[in-house]
Amino acid sequence: QSALTQPPSASGSPGQSVTISCTGTSSDVGGYNYVSWYQHHPGKAPKLMIYEVSKRPSGVPDRFSGSKSGNTASLTVSGLQAEDEADYYCSSYAGRNNFVFGTGTKVTVL
Amino acid sequence: EVQLVESGGGLVQPGGSLRLSCAASGFTFSSYWMHWVRQAPGKGLVWVSRINTDGSSTSYADSVKGRFTISRDNAKNTLYLQMSSLRAEDTAVFYCVRGFSNAFDNWGQGTLVTVSS
Numbered sequence: 741q742s743a744l745t746q747p748p749s750a751s752g753s754p755g756q757s758v759t760i761s762c763t764g765t766s767s768d769v770g771g772y773n774y775v776s777w778y779q780h781h782p783g784k785a786p787k788l789m790i791y792e793v794s795k796r797p798s799g800v801p802d803r804f805s806g807s808k809s810g811n812t813a814s815l816t817v818s819g820l821q822a823e824d825e826a827d828y829y830c831s832s833y834a835g836r837n838n839f840v841f842g843t844g845t846k847v848t849v850l
Numbered sequence: 851e852v853q854l855v856e857s858g859g860g861l862v863q864p865g866g867s868l869r870l871s872c873a874a875s876g877f878t879f880s881s882y883w884m885h886w887v888r889q890a891p892g893k894g895l896v897w898v899s900r901i902n903t904d905g906s907s908t909s910y911a912d913s914v915k916g917r918f919t920i921s922r923d924n925a926k927n928t929l930y931l932q933m934s935s936l937r938a939e940d941t942a943v944f945y946c947v948r949g950f951s952n953a954f955d956n957w958g959q960g961t962l963v964t965v966s967s
Binding site for chain 2: 741743772774776778780784785786787788791792797827829831833836837838839840841842843844
């Protein structure tokens with residue numbers, strides 16, 4: 741149950757795009773189409789942004805998109821806005837009813 | 851509106867026990883898997899445990915297996931986490947989370963557990 745690997749930080753200017761990677765193994769990310777992404781503003785409850793690799797829950801702007809290739813999933817935030825500055829975590833189903841989160845990425849809007 | 855309200859956190863000595871509760875409302879509690887996720891100070895999110903709809907199946911992260919027990923009371927719309935043999939490294943904010951399609955779609959505000967002498 742090793743954590744999925746994410747870059748510690750990412751940044752972009754308002755209006756630009758930023759992409760965050762999430763690397764696992766064939767036992768988690770690569771093995772299932774159950775990758776999800778969460779936005780976490782410190783002191784608040786995390787928020788589901790993407791589930792099943794690329795699906796957006798109701799109310800999540802279409803500026804947020806997800807994809808997967810092999811053992812690596814990605815979250816892209818297009819048209820960056822100030823309120824997008826937060827920590828982002830990926831998560832994957834890892835088989836046998838177990839789950840694993842990524843190490844987290846701090847997104848800064850310059 | 852979905853609401854998940856955790857309680858039971860606090861200061862406990864190493865080796866001690868604590869039981870967390872999570873009161874759920876705004877949805878049919880008995881229809882959803884439920885999870886506990888924790889975040890140590892300055893660290894990332896870590897999945898802890900999950901329970902199926904009727905409580906007949908549970909799973910745990912290796913780091914808590916044998917020490918933590920997840921349970922639920924669907925009549926009371928409440929999720930529990932019984933924690934024993936607590937260690938300093940268990941210090942964290944514990945979140946009660948609703949499961950949805952192998953993701954986590956609603957989170958409580960969390961309750962802080964501090965393990966220290």
